[in-house]
Amino acid sequence: MAHPNGSGLANQALLNKIDKLRELNVKSIALPQLVVVGDQSSGKSSVLESLTGFSFPHAQGLCTRYATQISCRREKAKNVTISIIPRPDADDTTATRLRTFRRNVSDLSNDKLALIIQDANKFMGIRMDAHDDTPGLQTFSEDILKVEITGPEEQHLTVIDVPGIFYVPNPPLTTEADKQMVRGMVQSYMENSRTIILAILPANADIATQEILTMAKKADSDGVRTMGVLTKPDLVTEDASRDTIKDLILGRGKKLRLGYFIVKNRGADDRISTLDERIEEEKAFFHDPKWREIALVARCGIGPLKARLSDLLMDLTKKEFPNVKADVMKDLEESKGKLSGIGPSRAGQTAQRMFIGNLVSVFQDVTRCALSGTYDGHMVFEKIPDLKLITMIQKRNERFANDFWKKAHTRQLTSSSDSEEELLHSTTEESICPDPNTYPELHDIIEGDDYECPEPDPFSQVSLMEHIDRVYQSNRGAELGTFSGSILAITFKEQSKKWKPLVLAHVSQSISIVHDFIFKLLNYVCPDKQVRDQLWETMIVDELRKRYVLAMDHARFLLRTEREGIPSTYNHYFNAEVQKKRQARVNASLRSQAVEYHLSNKTSIDAIPTSSLSDTTVNKANADQVREDILDNLASYYKVSRKRFVDVICRQAIGHFLLEGEESPLKVLCSNLVHSIDTERLEMIAGEDGQTKDQRTMLELDIKNLEDAMKVLRG
Template sequence: MAACEIGLGNQAILTKIDQLRELNVGTIIPLPQLVVVGDQSSGKSSVLESLTGFSFPRAAGLCTRYATQITCRREPERGVAQLLQFKREIPELNNDDLTKIFEEANNVMGIRMSTTGQEDGRTAFSQDILKIEISGPDVRSSLAPIRLRLTFSLQQDHLTVIDVPGIFRLASPGLTTESDIVLVENMVKSYMSDRRTIILAIMPCNVDVATQEILKLAEVADPCGVRTMGVLTKPDLATEKATRDAVVDLVLGRRSALKLGYHIVKNRSADDHSSTSSERLAAEKAFFTASPWSSVADRCGTTSLKARLQELLMSISKQEMPYVKKDAEQRLLECRNQLDAMGPCRADQTSQRLFMVKLASNFQAITQGALNGYYAGDKVFQMEPNLKLATKIMKLNEVFANVFWKRGHQHHFRSEQNDDGETLFGRAAADLPFAIPILQYPELGDIIDTEDYQCPKPLKGPITARIEEVFESSRGPELGTFGGTILAAIFQEQSEKWEPLVLSHTSRAIALVHDYIFQLLTKLCPENQVKENLWNILIVDKLRDAYRRAMDHARFLLAIERGGRPSTFNHYFNSNLQKQRSNRMCEALKTMAVCFTGNSNEYVPVSKISQYADNKANGEQVCEDILDTLVSYYQVSRKRFVDTICQQVVLHFLLEGEKSPLKIMGPDLVMSLDLEQLESIAGEDVDSKRQRQVLMWEIRSLEAAIKVLRA
């Protein structure tokens, strides 16, 4: 009873696998199966006939042009052979009826049967699968009458095998071509590569196994040899003793790297057209009783091969069943996600506009999170860290400010080369922790500065000498003071590096924003056609206009700050100017200071102070005043200008303003689309429709498969 229960359980597992194949799930996820491979004329058809009891029709060109799935199982009713795709049924298996059905199948699959060599648009082989189901009563059942012992009556347990075309190396003029050789080899490789497939490599005994290409292909697909079994055919053609001994060594495992080993079966002769299955089994059994085959009798004959294959198929089916279920559930989830990402079918104007509105809304929702630094609000930021726009922009502004503070001036102001703020801010990092795609988008080439500007250090030596040169070449009739043009000229020269610094910084910010928009649209538009049309037809020109506005404003601010008359109402200017003068006086008076005994304080006599004032030449005093004024104004202007660039150009024009490029992809844009634009952008192309159909078909098949697996 226990053995019977186990047999029923095995039958249920194999039946489930067959049901999954009927649902075509095997084209989606790999299923446990046996695949028969080998060269043409290696004896594959005879092996299949022995295993299944199914006699392939003997007519030229049949049964070798496509993969054939043969399923044998017991049913309570008398058996039929049914070609499922054509709904053909025949009560008896005879050569003439089968030949007719196979010819019809070849015609439907578009297979070229002519040998005239004329091109008619058909191929010699097909990657379609012909499924043959053979069912019959259990001959061991008490209900099975003796008269049902036909060719297709089942003498073995449930078995499903896949037959693929035999590989060949030379094309036959008028029948096969060089491309057919490649097609068949790729088809065989694809079946062998499935990790849940047991490979039956068919090879004749009268050839050297080491030269068999099918073994080389199997070794690539199954490097460890754990799911490949060698099946040796035509032992009666191995007439030399050395050949027979080599075959026996293979079967005994002495020359084999295959964990499943080798098995030997005897084919019926080419002239045998009338023998029955039982007669061939008896003849095969008698053949293998002779030496040297008797020494490996347990590995000889169809009966033992069938038992071994049933054991292997059952083993791999039991082992892989939980993983098949897991793969089916995982693939179903992926298909549903892909279909959800495609959105609803977009066959009319209403569905197309709804699709675009949803796309725009998702874009704005994610962008709001990217601008606010709220990255926990959408999982897209975990999947695509490059979309953390606020983090990148803040770091970019920080590096810009630091470099501007440390290196933005043309000359050092003091001889100590320790200008105000340099020591403090010079320690900050001047390198970005991420790359900027400044050259990745050619559409920006005529708008931004694509050169990687590296701001040089200030020139050595104080600016005093340069101030004197400008003063001597530009002084006016002023007495004891200087004209505004001198300060403007010195300031403009001292701020020469501001322009490349600002334009480079603005260009980098534009590249970051542009890359963000492109990457986000790529993420939100799984259909390449939607993204490309939306990008090229609608968005790029508007983005370019927005970037031009940002660059123009940066140049406007540069012209105002550097080209106009120096001006400020900031009280920090006067405070700093007084500080500069006080520091200068203190430095000069330190040389005149004296100390009294018992007192650590230093004192400067009044007479010395008057000497300090009297010893200044007119020109020297004016140049010192120019330097003090320049330092004070430069510091005010620098702080004001850096903040203005970051606030107006980057934050307003590029990120948050009403005309920001990030606001372009919004509902207003979608509602403004005319019918032609809407169809061009949101209408589904042929590839998208096909992808949707494939996903829907896979979902239906996988849902049905999971029901089968859970039953």
């Protein structure tokens, strides 16, 4: 009869699916499995033979050089099939050759098995003899020997046997590198979170010093996946040592969640006993008075061990099967995404030009979304928020406008008529500007330091009038009651001297944002580093630099136009501002002359005597009147010029030259670029290197294996 926990077609099918997945050897998927680990002299082979009925030949070098997967299944016909599962990184030719190895026997004698193992070793390129110096041979291999055992008495069990760890190399057969390779192989199997670790430990050695337990502890820190199997109890001669072993078996010693089992190995000189005979001998051994305390415990002997392992494997498989399926689906999608990222094969000019054309098309699609703010149009904006270009530029422009309004004037221009000044951007959130040191190609184009515009002195009202007086006294002509245009030009240029660093810093920061956008978007649309680097270095960066220079030059041109020469405007707003300021000055003077006047209804109002009007409008020196007129004209013109200038900088230097114009750096990567690439440069840019070809081949193989795995899981 089948074991209760392994009974039923559903359970059998589930275990068969895991075995088929293991045969596909998908390196990224961890499968539920039992792995037998231990030192070379721990009795590991004897335990495996008792568990599976498979007896490795007793010849040096035949069975310890690679992992062996032994699967037992109940079927009517008795048969043993031996094949090779190629290592995950084997090339197609090697993998195909290794898969051709297949041997089927119904009656497996030791001599027949020895010959099969020798053939398998030759297929895997295993060095059989210390003196064999044939090129290309290796002592250990990452290929897997697969042994399938079927028969009417078998119960479903699959175990992985890995080479026993050793401590002293035996050159030339084994070297220090071989020692480390074996340890790494064993550790990698144990670290699989879906692996039950069967640690084989000789009972006649100090359990506390067994390194295999230390390795298991590293892989399974909580001890929830590790089971200890004690061997060679017949070699334990001291009562104290025997009591220690009993405590472990009964759960009174150092605990593992899966506990300890104990089995008796085949004797060193025993070559002819059958498995049934050894089981009977084992039962008799543990009924000896020295071991009788644990004889009735279901952790004593190969029978209870095999039943427990079968249960564990079934429970683990049921628990992990949905997770295995989810992992396969996830890895399949990721592999397809990576393959899509490197694109189709680029063996000829047509394919290469099409490849770059597709990159350009995606780049321009994302750029259009980034400029229009339609971020729901592409998933990239969720992955890389820094690509929300227009949002970042808008925030920078608003900060620039705020700084111009609040800080860009040299001296404070305070007037009651300014109280209506707009507060549109007073609470704008600041965007983060890329570090200029990130892109050395911009160092000679942009202003590297982030200019922090200082606040004007709030107590400089008197100083401004004094400054106007000095300019007037130094530049006055024969004008009567008026002043020359040069006086307004001089005062305006001095009042706007912070404009230049403020503008150049703003345009520089905007260039950094645009450059960062282009670089990051290119990284996204072109994951192939070789293509990306060639495009960037040979086709893009120099052209970008030219266009950034145009933007900076235009900003400097606008500064010269606005700040140099005679101030000029055709905006009627200027005259309205001048009149408002004059009226405000008259109003302030009249209010100072006001007296309280009591009405008949016992209320009072402020009244201005008519005699005071002449003092307000007449009694003022010519120079005083001119200085006031200069101040009014300066304040009015500054306000008109500032508003005009901020808009022009944002619309032209930023909007046109950096974002929307025909010479915008965002339009460097365009269809014209694809058509302009000559044949030689096309091959240099888009031709595939060996690494890309290998990556595509590996991804295609991974996808095929994962798709095959999905067929198994859904079958």
